[in-house]
Amino acid sequence: MAAPIGITRHNGTPPSPLPIVVAGGGCVGLLLAHLLTQSSVPNRVIASIALFHQNIPTNPSLPKVIEPEHPDPASTRAMVHQPLMFPLFARIGLMPELSRHGSFSSGLCFRTSAKNGSKFIAGKQFREGDKSQLLLPQGKFKEILMWKMEEVGHSEVRLGSRVVGFEEKSGSIEVRIHHEGGKEETIEAEYLIGADGAKSTIRKTLGLTFDGETLPNQLVATDIIYDFHAHGFFDANFIVDPDNYGLIGRIDDKGLWRVSYGVPNEFSEEEVRRDAEDKLRKMLPDGGKSGFEVKRIAPYKAQQLCVEKFWTGRVGLCGDAAHLTNPYAGLGLASGIADASSLAEVLIRVLSHQSSNPHKLLSSWSDARRQKFYTVIDKPSRMAYARVKNKVDTEDEIVALLARDPMVGALKKGMPAIPPPIETRGEELVGW
Template sequence: MAITIPSTSTNGHTNGHTNGHTDSPHHPIVIAGGGCVGLFLALLLSHSAIPNRILVIEPFPPDPTSTRAIAHQPPTYPILSRVPGLLEELLQTGSLSSGLCFRTSVANGSKVIAEKRFSNGEVSGVLMKRLDVLGRDKVEVRVGWKVVGFEQSETSVRVDIVPTSSSSPSLAGEGQNHPQQEQEHLEAAYLVGADGAHSTIRKIFDVDFSGETLDAQLVATDIHFDFKSHSFHDANFIIDSLHYGHISRIADSGLWRVSYSIPLGLSEEEIKQGVDAKLKGMLPNGGMNEMGEKMYEVVRVAPYKAQQRCVETFVKGRVCLVGDAAHLTNPYAGLGLASGMADASSLATVLAQILTHQASDEEALLKAWSEDRRKKFFEVVDKPSRMAYKRVRQDVSTDEKIQGLLSRDPMVGALKKGMPVMPPSLQTVEKELKGW
């Protein structure tokens, strides 16, 4: 992992080059956010023909228990395959899901309603190692730094960064609140916000983030528990009117994500106090062994609101947004990370076309890319995700009600019959965009 502190020139501005040269005509591309989406974008750009270096600014070291480590589902496979050998490496490390299913809650017998096995680690770690091999002359990941502001001109973007330890807890983007000596400045060709749901870049971007908050408070708990001994798939969508949720493998070490819903309005302390009671309704045997001993360990509790939102534009000048920084969706269709990876994949191709001077109209191409990604969100992500949210909240407490679900839900019914279930493509056809 390339973890470095930016070198500073005599005028107090970072030059963006590890060799100290300041006369290079090619400013780096700066990516704010070193999660799966940001690292994948960096990897794609570093494999392209662009002359620019890639700088990833990430506030915190990689965390194997974070959402960034969740195993990838089949919709991401064609996207991941754009990097030679990456899909195979992720397969070997166990970073790809081996199967998914819809099942009833444990209160209703944890019956598998429909399932699909895939013929097939930790994703961020694999991406980081690949970037490290390329060397800092091409790509660099700066961990422990945070973007707090930017200002763009027609030819570049000045990006203000500070060490994470000195970051103010005030609103993102208030870089002027930091002492000048703590700030560093990067001159970038483009700035990409891949910094998640609470994106600093989006806040400074000042763009409409319209949509809605769904009518339930969700809680993501990361726990150690032996779900495999209870025949759970890597991805399990629990359908129940009360104990609905999502249970997914994070790592082969036995770390799993258990997401569930609770009533709105509970305090953070009330949420934490209710974790064990809720897990009792989600885990086989209530998470206990025959002696009544607790067989799980909770390592993280993260409440969040289920959102269906998308920015009005992914691009303003030389600043772009991808992944959760650009759009949010509930987890019950498994399309959040997949759509973010598709954003990164298409943006890498578009930027490569621009930075190698092959685009017929650079501004029109970025605008067309933005419009296509918004269209993909509303047609391919938003609608199926809303349907999935309704699906998991249904009552399937009897065999008759299960049969009713199979008959009226095309996706679950097709999965039950063993038919391939592939959503419409998340990918943008870049060559068809205006300005290409």
């Protein structure tokens, strides 16, 4: 095997390890790399050789993000950014670009299912200038991050490559990378970050397991063309019903909407696809009589899971590699972004030799993010999932929901609940 790649020195001494390898070039991995490239950390992170259709020369001293899939700018899997993340986006200069390519939600509401007339329960319309959700599909978000990283010029993104293993050494970690075409390479770094999603190779290699549970029903995310505005729907609509519950939300300004609903866990993907049209007709306000076009069907497990620790040795986990939550509180992507922002802050502190105790700081970050998941992400997400499964067939049942559910009740009074902080402040951690 060839000697591991590191930062080449020109005085005859052996190469030193690269600072960081990020495994996974999704929203969280790219944001982490972008934050690190904006710092003064020597040689930044470690990245790759292609920015979309533009080739750049491989440079071993640059940040490297290893991503097995080529980006799809049209991907809509995650589509909403919560206002609580806007201060971060503003601090790192992303907000103007995100706003230009996305749009802001004009309103959010809860309503009954179509069988009960899609009746309005509670909601809020947003005025221009209000802090509402930013609607920006994840494909475009990733594309913007790639553009920004290219502008800075301190990173590379290696597409079509994946981390297949790693081994800790004294003072470094050797990361094995498999490239398209079968070639393999070993890179030596100080730290490896697993941002490689729910099926994380990094997490599995560490032998770490998830705590938590898979919820009783799987969810199906469909993207359809349908004029919900013509039926009085807001940009975001939570449908409350024991059977036909879900979320209906605008994705873009071209008529594309997300309709999310639940099906039994035992349904196969074939059954989900076969029954999708019938299920959608039960979700649409006119039963679909005015016509609709299905663009995408994506079933997935509704899970509340968190890894036992976010950091071990020289390896960290963030985003879906570290935790999973159902989407009905809108905190999945937001929590991953909060992981990345705080981890970047901590890594910069460590790599610039400013930390009073790097080991304790990284361990403290791990504990803090795990605590944030259980106090700020998990509980509200479970409540949001349970909320849409309420029975509201009668006016009395609607009144009862408004009385017992603080979020829906507050929304009815025009006072939407303010979520607690989702980010972790580095200076509050042990070892800072």
